Amino acid sequence: MPDGSQVEYDKTVYHPVRGENGTxxxxxxxxxxxxxxxxxxxxSLVVERGLVTALIGPSGCGKSTLLRSINRMNDLIDGLxxxxxxxxxxxxxxxxxIDVIALRKRMGMVFQKPNPFPMTIFENVIYPLRVxxxxxxxxxxxxxxxxxxxxxxxxxxxxxxxxxALGMSGGQQQRLCIARAIAGDPEVLLMxxxxxxxxPIATSRIEELIDExxxxxxxxxxTHNMQQAARVSQNTAFMYLxxxxxxxxxxxxxxTPKAERTQAYITGRFx
Amino acid sequence: xxxxxxxxxxxxxxxxxxxxxxxxxxxxxxxxxQCLAALHERDTAAAEKVIADDARVxxxxxxxxxxxxxxxxxxxxxxVDLRVILSSIKIAAALERIADYAKNxxxxxxxxxxxxxxxxxxxGIERLGRLVRTALKDVLxxxxxxxxxxxxxxxxRDEEIDQVYTGLFRELLTYMMEDPRTITGCTHLxxxxxxxxxxxxxxxxxxxxxxxxxxxxGFDEARPKGSAALYATGxxx
Numbered sequence: 001m002p003d004g005s006q007v008e009y010d011k012t013v014y015h016p017v018r019g020e021n022g023t024x025x026x027x028x029x030x031x032x033x034x035x036x037x038x039x040x041x042x043x044s045l046v047v048e049r050g051l052v053t054a055l056i057g058p059s060g061c062g063k064s065t066l067l068r069s070i071n072r073m074n075d076l077i078d079g080l081x082x083x084x085x086x087x088x089x090x091x092x093x094x095x096x097x098i099d100v101i102a103l104r105k106r107m108g109m110v111f112q113k114p115n116p117f118p119m120t121i122f123e124n125v126i127y128p129l130r131v132x133x134x135x136x137x138x139x140x141x142x143x144x145x146x147x148x149x150x151x152x153x154x155x156x157x158x159x160x161x162x163x164x165a166l167g168m169s170g171g172q173q174q175r176l177c178i179a180r181a182i183a184g185d186p187e188v189l190l191m192x193x194x195x196x197x198x199x200p201i202a203t204s205r206i207e208e209l210i211d212e213x214x215x216x217x218x219x220x221x222x223t224h225n226m227q228q229a230a231r232v233s234q235n236t237a238f239m240y241l242x243x244x245x246x247x248x249x250x251x252x253x254x255x256t257p258k259a260e261r262t263q264a265y266i267t268g269r270f271x
Numbered sequence: 272x273x274x275x276x277x278x279x280x281x282x283x284x285x286x287x288x289x290x291x292x293x294x295x296x297x298x299x300x301x302x303x304x305q306c307l308a309a310l311h312e313r314d315t316a317a318a319e320k321v322i323a324d325d326a327r328v329x330x331x332x333x334x335x336x337x338x339x340x341x342x343x344x345x346x347x348x349x350x351v352d353l354r355v356i357l358s359s360i361k362i363a364a365a366l367e368r369i370a371d372y373a374k375n376x377x378x379x380x381x382x383x384x385x386x387x388x389x390x391x392x393x394x395g396i397e398r399l400g401r402l403v404r405t406a407l408k409d410v411l412x413x414x415x416x417x418x419x420x421x422x423x424x425x426x427x428r429d430e431e432i433d434q435v436y437t438g439l440f441r442e443l444l445t446y447m448m449e450d451p452r453t454i455t456g457c458t459h460l461x462x463x464x465x466x467x468x469x470x471x472x473x474x475x476x477x478x479x480x481x482x483x484x485x486x487x488x489g490f491d492e493a494r495p496k497g498s499a500a501l502y503a504t505g506x507x508x
Contacts, residue, residue: 227347254349256487267352268276 007044013259015248016235019048024188024218025070026087032065035079039065042084043244045237047188052210052219054233054250056226058265062242063222067190070220071107072100088188108181108217112193114173116165116180121148121157124165124176128184143183150216151179152209171202178209182217189213191221195228207232226266230254238262281346288338288359289415292366295331296411299366302328302373303407303470307400309377310393310463313384321377328370335363351484358484362414365473365480369407372466379459388456389446395439396463402432403471410477422481426490429475436468 007028025047032040040062047053055063068074069086072093086093093103105128116124123130125144134140144161148154153175157168165176174194181189191210195203210219210232223229229236230250237247238259246259257263264270276282302321309317339360342348348356406425413421443457443464479489 226349230349255353257350263350264274267348267350268278268281269274270277 009044013246013248013262014045015252015258016046016048017051017249019051019234021049023047024049024088025220026090027066027085028087029084030066030069030086031083032062032069032074033079033081034077039242040069041242043239043242044084045244045247047218047220048235049218050215051235052214052221052233054229054236055220055222055239056224056229056236056265057239057245058270059224060241061239063237063239064192065242066239067192067220067222070188070190071104071109073109075100105184106186107188107190108178108184108186110174110177110181110189110191110194113197114170114177116168116173116176118164118166120162121165121168121176122161125179125183127180132184147179147183148176150182150213151175152205152212153179169202171198171205174198174202174206175209178206178213182213187218189217189219191219193222193224196224203228226254238265240265281352284338284342284346285352285355288335288342288356291331291334291338292359292362293411293415295328295335295363295366296407296414298324298328298331299370299373300404300407300411302370303400303404306373306377306380307397307404310380310383310400311397313380315381315384318377318380318384322374325370325374328367332363332367335359354484354487358480362477362480365477369470369473372470376463376466379463383456383459386456388460389453392439392443392446392457392460395435395442396460396467399432399435399439399464399467402428402435403467403474406432406471406474410474410481413478413481417481417485419482419485422478423490426475426478429471432468432471436464436471439464 023046027043027045027047029042029044030040031038031042043062043066055067057063065074069082070093074080082094088103088106092098117127122144125147126134126140129140129143145154145158148157153172156172157176160167165173168176174197178189178194195206198206207228210221213219214234221229221233233250235247236250236253238245238253238257238261240261246253246257246262248258252258253262254266257266302324305317305324306321308314309321339356342356346352406428410422410425412418413425440461443461447454447457482489
């Protein structure tokens with residue numbers, strides 16, 4: 001048996017653009033079962049470092065499951081089984097001896113609904129450092145400024161750092177969550193429909209932010225909004241019923257998709 | 272195409288767009304046929320009708336522009352839908368040009384009917400016209416049926432059209448050299464021949480667009496070209 005590193009890609013439906021900085025995540029024949037029900041079927045794709053990769057597909061296609069498998073958030077679910085491999089920098093995420101907490105620190109996560117903690121803006125941002133026991137005041141202050149600048153929130157938040165984060169608008173709260181996700185300086189940002197609870201203006205801000213963050217971070221984003229995938233990503237993966245149907249350059253996916261099913265989905269012919 | 276949209280109205284709008292193109296194609300085809308018939312019969316009234324009817328083609332071209340702008344703004348089409356819409360704008364533009372060439376040919380027919388052009392040259396133009404008419408009809412069928420193989424066949428036939436045009440060019444030069452009194456008439460015929468040959472080029476473009484809307488690309492290799500002899504500096508012999 002091969003050790004899983006020999007994945008044969010069908011070039012007709014596998015045509016991602018390559019980044020200049022190599023591979024961030026290597027997903028090889030990854031399958032997942034919730035008890036008896038199989039949710040993912042041998043998905044193989046390579047996520048390029050520094051690029052934005054979008055996962056699209058109809059509800060229940062497994063895109064969120066795949067995203068949550070990357071930082072092992074599915075671990076807590078009873079009866080969960082996996083097959084195949086998922087690697088970050090060549091190391092098996094599910095391999096023996098992996099420190100899950102350390103693994104998650106390398107991956108920031110942003111959820112559908114903004115989930116700031118009921119504390120000040122300042123404390124929200126430095127939460128990951130607090131968990132690590134960092135107490136150096138200068139370092140904390142620098143992290144807050146860097147992260148808030150990074151999430152395009154600094155100008156709006158700098159005069160109210162010690163006010164409650166819950167007083168912010170939804171869009172600001174989501175950018176705060178992004179600031180918190182990048183405070184720990186992760187390598188990968190996982191975003192699970194980060195704009196679905198936001199209005200169009202706030203959505204544009206987040207999309208602009210994703211554009212700015214790409215390059216520094218590898219971003220994997222799950223979105224229901226196909227136009228959003230088209231706007232922010234360089235590579236798009238289309239999933240259906242737990243299977244990866246097509247993975248390719250976003251430009252190609254939205255102009256001349258290779259798989260009939262991809263075309264049907266993105267043009268609104270089913271789903 | 273991959274079945275129907277969940278949003279029915281989008282399908283209806285796309286169908287309406289294709290119907291407008293088909294109507295425009297039928298009209299352009301008829302204009303080309305009518306201008307050739309007018310030339311054959313030396314029928315000034317028929318030629319004038321061709322000139323007047325050009326406005327109908329222009330109106331349909333505008334209708335296509337309106338429909339495509341709305342579709343782009345309101346439906347944000349992607350993939351095959353986007354290609355259908357983009358190719359529609361370009362096909363409409365090509366048909367509009369073809370009809371313009373028919374109109375110009377009709378105008379020259381009126382001038383010609385006042386003199387006596389060499390009959391052999393007139394029948395040469397008619398032959399060229401028949402080739403382009405058939406190509407136009409076939410490419411419109413290919414469009415309606417989404418038949419890329421048929422479009423490719425039309426695309427390859429442009430070589431023959433170019434060759435007939437080149438032959439006609441030489442023939443007209445010969446007439447003019449033999450008898451300078453034919454120069455006015457032959458010059459008009461030469462422009463007519465050029466018009467029809469250009470119409471043929473637009474037919475070829477439409478053939479490529481039929482391929483593009485189905486596959487995302489035209490016909491990759493360079494088109495067969497048969498008219499290099501035209502640009503040789505020597506005189507026709």
